[in-house]
Amino acid sequence: xxxxxxxxxxxxxxxxxxxxxxxxxxxxxxxxxxxxxxxxxxxxxxxxxxxxxxxxxxxxxxxxxxxxxxxxxxxxxxxxxxxx
Numbered sequence: 001x002x003x004x005x006x007x008x009x010x011x012x013x014x015x016x017x018x019x020x021x022x023x024x025x026x027x028x029x030x031x032x033x034x035x036x037x038x039x040x041x042x043x044x045x046x047x048x049x050x051x052x053x054x055x056x057x058x059x060x061x062x063x064x065x066x067x068x069x070x071x072x073x074x075x076x077x078x079x080x081x082x083x084x
Contacts, residue, residue, distance in 0.1 A: 005041045010034030 002021070007014045008029035017026055029036050 005039040006036040007039055008032060008034055008036050014039070 001018050003016050003018050005016050006026050011032045013031050026036055
């Protein structure tokens with residue numbers, strides 16, 4: 001289940017709530033009872049390793065995409081190759 005972050009508009013309390021997608025959003029602060037606002041938080045999502053690009057997107061190596069289609073070096077034009 002995803003974790004959502006809320007901030008109280010009155011007391012400034014910031015808290016997290018684990019909720020299902022189908023759950024209604026939290027409306028009131030548990031500390032003071034004032035309305036709360038859902039925050040947009042940074043996530044810890046990162047694609048690591050060489051698998052997703054070289055084994056999925058880049059295979060088939062047509063000349064339009066610039067992919068080599070084989071080996072572990074990937075594509076000369078892909079962001080991964082540019083970033084090292």
